[in-house]
Amino acid sequence: MSIFKQHHRAKITSQPFPGEWESILESGWGLWPRLNDQERATLRDTIQILVDEKYWEGCAGVDVDDRTKVLIAAMAGTLLLDRPLGYFPNVHTILVYPAAYVQSQERVGSDGLVHTGSSNLGEAWYNGPVVLSWKDAEESALHPGRANNVVQHEFAHTLDMQTGMTNGTPPMRSKDEYGRWHEVMTTQFAEVLACYERGGRDVIRAYGVTNVAEFFAVTTETFYDAPVALNAHRPALYDAFREFYGVDPLQWFDGHA
Numbered sequence: 473m474s475i476f477k478q479h480h481r482a483k484i485t486s487q488p489f490p491g492e493w494e495s496i497l498e499s500g501w502g503l504w505p506r507l508n509d510q511e512r513a514t515l516r517d518t519i520q521i522l523v524d525e526k527y528w529e530g531c532a533g534v535d536v537d538d539r540t541k542v543l544i545a546a547m548a549g550t551l552l553l554d555r556p557l558g559y560f561p562n563v564h565t566i567l568v569y570p571a572a573y574v575q576s577q578e579r580v581g582s583d584g585l586v587h588t589g590s591s592n593l594g595e596a597w598y599n600g601p602v603v604l605s606w607k608d609a610e611e612s613a614l615h616p617g618r619a620n621n622v623v624q625h626e627f628a629h630t631l632d633m634q635t636g637m638t639n640g641t642p643p644m645r646s647k648d649e650y651g652r653w654h655e656v657m658t659t660q661f662a663e664v665l666a667c668y669e670r671g672g673r674d675v676i677r678a679y680g681v682t683n684v685a686e687f688f689a690v691t692t693e694t695f696y697d698a699p700v701a702l703n704a705h706r707p708a709l710y711d712a713f714r715e716f717y718g719v720d721p722l723q724w725f726d727g728h729a
């Protein structure tokens with residue numbers, strides 16, 4: 473990172489967090505009151521940086537105001553609470569649409585997100601914009617606990633892409649972590665797939681076994697948004713994601729289920 477960027481970030485985060493933004497979080501984000509002081513402080517900095525550094529654009533009539541930016545940055549920022557991976561360096565632009573939409577060459581997944589039809593997702597998206605449906609993002613913010621968060625899903629894909637490949641394995645801290653990750657993800661993906669093939673149900677929704685990239689993105693949503701269920705039904709997966717993200721969302725949902 474350049475000295476200039478470092479200096480600019482320090483300047484941005486040294487500014488007081490706007491009271492209006494605090495109110496947006498309090499009224500619009502169900503998870504905010506459950507976070508501890510340290511997590512909130514980290515997120516305030518992250519929100520300031522993401523709002524400042526990313527190019528935000530409303531599409532099809534969406535007015536991207538402070539509420540839109542702050543809520544999206546907050547949910548995306550949960551992925552960075554303990555990550556040394558920068559502030560989504562491969563994301564420059566965030567496009568916000570009113571609701572799920574269809575564009576040529578792309579389709580809308582069951583999660584309300586736009587997905588390219590190509591199997592070569594990583595290269596297609598690398599350094600490309602993150603595209604979000606505001607209707608889904610706003611609902612995700614208001615109603616945590618449904619194992620559904622389009623912002624965390626989409627930004628998880630961008631972490632995955634930081635290796636240059638979208639293969640469900642984002643950059644890890646150590647060689648050991650890669651080894652454990654590969655073993656857990658391979659085993660768990662096979663188990664979830666087998667479950668759906670025999671007509672069963674799983675804490676990881678069916679869309680997650682579309683491919684390994686979706687498995688990482690959907691499990692990220694489940695980890696952050698339904699940690700009690702994930703830990704109860706797939707503890708090995710919960711543990712792997714707790715190690716990767718360096719946070720323990722069970723604490724946020726304790727007593728809230």
Ligand SMILES: [Zn+2]
Pocket residue numbers: 581585587625629685686689
């Ligand atoms: Zn996806």
